[in-house]
Amino acid sequence: MSNLIQEFNNYRSKMNEVILGKNNLVMKRLWNLDTNTYEAGALDVATKEMLGLVASMVLRCDDCIKYHLGKCHEVGITTEQVYEVFAVANIVGGTIVIPHTRRAAEYWEELIAQ
Amino acid sequence: MSNLIQEFNNYRSKMNEVILGKNNLVMKRLWNLDTNTYEAGALDVATKEMLGLVASMVLRCDDCIKYHLGKCHEVGITTEQVYEVFAVANIVGGTIVIPHTRRAAEYWEELIAQ
Amino acid sequence: MSNLIQEFNNYRSKMNEVILGKNNLVMKRLWNLDTNTYEAGALDVATKEMLGLVASMVLRCDDCIKYHLGKCHEVGITTEQVYEVFAVANIVGGTIVIPHTRRAAEYWEELIAQ
Amino acid sequence: MSNLIQEFNNYRSKMNEVILGKNNLVMKRLWNLDTNTYEAGALDVATKEMLGLVASMVLRCDDCIKYHLGKCHEVGITTEQVYEVFAVANIVGGTIVIPHTRRAAEYWEELIAQ
Amino acid sequence: MSNLIQEFNNYRSKMNEVILGKNNLVMKRLWNLDTNTYEAGALDVATKEMLGLVASMVLRCDDCIKYHLGKCHEVGITTEQVYEVFAVANIVGGTIVIPHTRRAAEYWEELIAQ
């Protein structure tokens, strides 16, 4: 696994454990709810993950982008499709989304190189 | 056509005419590009309109939400699907998205009542 | 009850009913969780409502501000205290918070005039 | 004076009086500082007002936009120049700035019609 | 002192010196005003620091979060209380606040380990 992917996953797991270890009920329930949100329903998982990706991009949250890129890769979204999501994010959110798109593109390259 | 929909469309058309009448080239090109963005490609139009909707919701732009709700309605997105987009937006963007969801829900009711 | 307060409450109730009537599970659970968040715990309700207020102000959500102002009034926060919350919001979030502070001040005047 | 301009100015004056009447020192000082910020220095007033305008646009604060448009008009910024500020705001901030640009364009028309 | 805390404090001091050395009056006054904002008044310092923390979290400013966590620790806020502030921030601001909560949790662990 590439460095970027492994570092992201390791830090995420380590800190999630710290946070959940404090037993704050609201935090725990929000995280469960977050999982429910992306499960198949009237929309399939691939569509929902692309929704999560574009929302993360326009809000410019690099870690959220990485998380949803990982999921998009898992469910078989193609590079051409991912770049159309990038395009929507850049048009809606403007050129301030470009630096986040650079980091997203870098992470995507590592995902497809695995 | 309902009041909300007609008011939104009328004001939008009137002001677009004012803005485009000033011949600012960057504004014109951005608007053309905006149209291109939602055309069918590796992703279909319905998916792209839902991407535009969720991005507009987390960025909390009521007029953008109305615009994409109108398009989602045109391309046949169902109420159940629209509410799954609302759910992603509210989870990613938090409870500050709720007031925008109320106005979105009101507009959607008018769209489906037409 | 003043017009501003009544209009806010009526619209909120009407649209919450529409939204919850669609039976989207994620939306329902998020709203329950939202209620849990402001219950007394290691922090008392007054502190939590002020946290909700300042967060709503820096994120510039007028309806969220109104909601938390109503709660702050209910739990006995004084005008002087509310203005110290306004001050934190304006310093952290900058002068773009001022127009929202004007609407917050107007709503607060109606709450204390009841 | 047009309706939009007069309504904006009246509400602004009325609520500023309410807020300043509460004698919150931080709020008072922030407002003085806000005035200092746009005074001539190494940059002239016109440039500073355009900086205030573009910042207000990308942060999507309609009242802040109106305030700076009023000032831009006072110091002699032309329509062509204002639309170049609009263009920068729309490119940096994306298509979510468009609805705010519509309202800005409407207000500008009233300012130049006086 | 831990690495994270020392690095944050050192960089902050070094760059504050550079910025203040340029003698920009608005910057200097804003920083003084920032200090005034968190002084005891109608609300005590602990409450104000928690307000500063939650505002920094929903606006997703990691350095601002670190600063207010340091202050919260100084004035005796407990871990349980800090996590209730985290919970409000995550509910109001949504799951995009989670990555910032991870970094906040890491910094808090270092503060309480001193």
Place this chain on the structure above:
Amino acid sequence: MSNLIQEFNNYRSKMNEVILGKNNLVMKRLWNLDTNTYEAGALDVATKEMLGLVASMVLRCDDCIKYHLGKCHEVGITTEQVYEVFAVANIVGGTIVIPHTRRAAEYWEELIAQ
């Protein structure tokens, strides 16, 4: 050339190449349009770059800030002028802009030391 400047430029070039290599038409056109936006028109290039800088600061995009600082330096904006842009950004956007101002100040020192 300093480390900060070289690292920024290298990463930017490398990732722009990756992104443009995917031939997404919307991304390509947005980037061309971005270039057009800052060309001399009714406003000169220096003014437009300062507009781009202040917009990037209030939206808190460090890479965008670096890019526009580089351009401001190229077109001869002075340190005193840049700090007046910083001041507008900090007043409009609030103290959450301060950490970005620290990084901007650091980058500016490297630009003027070249």
